[in-house]
Amino acid sequence: MDVLVVDHPLAQARLTAMRDARTDSAAFRAALHELTTMLVYEAARTLAVEHFPIQTPVAPTQGTRLADPPLLVPVLRAGLGMADAALALLPESSMGFVGLARDEHTFEPRAYMESLPVDLAGHPVFVLDPMLATGGSLEHCCRLLADRGCTEIIVLCVLAAPAGIERLDRSGLPLRLVTASIDEGLNEKAFIVPGLGDAGDRQFGGMPRF
Numbered sequence: 377m378d379v380l381v382v383d384h385p386l387a388q389a390r391l392t393a394m395r396d397a398r399t400d401s402a403a404f405r406a407a408l409h410e411l412t413t414m415l416v417y418e419a420a421r422t423l424a425v426e427h428f429p430i431q432t433p434v435a436p437t438q439g440t441r442l443a444d445p446p447l448l449v450p451v452l453r454a455g456l457g458m459a460d461a462a463l464a465l466l467p468e469s470s471m472g473f474v475g476l477a478r479d480e481h482t483f484e485p486r487a488y489m490e491s492l493p494v495d496l497a498g499h500p501v502f503v504l505d506p507m508l509a510t511g512g513s514l515e516h517c518c519r520l521l522a523d524r525g526c527t528e529i530i531v532l533c534v535l536a537a538p539a540g541i542e543r544l545d546r547s548g549l550p551l552r553l554v555t556a557s558i559d560e561g562l563n564e565k566a567f568i569v570p571g572l573g574d575a576g577d578r579q580f581g582g583m584p585r586f
């Protein structure tokens with residue numbers, strides 16, 4: 377599986393703000409928004425483009441645009457904080473939604489929402505979720521997309537644990553990963569270490585489990 381680590385100093389500064397336990401929710405959301413802009417910029421580098429004629433004030437020339445803007449799929453809740461920034465850079469994109477909550481004991485994802493186009497054959501998809509921990513949630517989400525015929529899945533996350541990367545790699549799904557960091561590992565609660573805590577709670581506050 378192709379993995380790109382965006383180690384640009386401006387990206388790492390936003391990541392540092394997100395890791396810092398003193399960062400409040402508003403500053404956390406702002407840093408995630410800005411970091412997502414950088415992740416999307418890098419992830420979009422390999423998208424297919426098409427050229428078309430335009431006229432500058434001086435002369436005719438060729439313009440460039442994305443041939444097929446990717447479907448954006450934030451994984452609720454935490455991925456919601458990446459949605460606005462991605463849509464700002466990709467204003468022609470459509471958006472689908474997948475809602476997953478990881479069970480605190482089994483660490484398996486429980487699906488509670490799915491709103492996706494029926495047929496994704498031939499279309500690229502950007503999956504937005506800040507955290508790749510055990511990989512259960514993102515594997516579940518990417519499988520939903522592959523089941524709809526998608527063969528070009530790009531996962532954008534803030535932090536990836538080695539176990540999650542290995543799981544996605546083993547899944548055989550047609551994906552590549554863009555992340556701001558590969559962290560050391562997981563603790564006994566399957567939280568990423570050193571990580572940044574619970575990305576959903578840090579943006580939106582704690583939630584009672586269903």
Ligand SMILES: O=P(O)(O)OC[C@H]1O[C@H](OP(=O)(O)OP(=O)(O)O)[C@H](O)[C@@H]1O
Pocket residue numbers: 451452453454455476477478479483485505506507508509510511512513514540566574575576577
């Ligand atoms: O790789 P995994 O082990 O599956 O863990 C990662 C998942 O955990 C977090 O979501 P969470 O279940 O906490 O839901 P939330 O976004 O509503 O907080 C995160 O946003 C990922 O979706």
Ligand SMILES: O=c1cc[nH]c(=O)[nH]1
Pocket residue numbers: 454507509566567568569571572573574575576
């Ligand atoms: O460290 C982790 C692991 C899963 N989900 C999170 O939000 N954080």
Ligand SMILES: [Mg+2]
Pocket residue numbers: 454574575576577
């Ligand atoms: Mg959470």
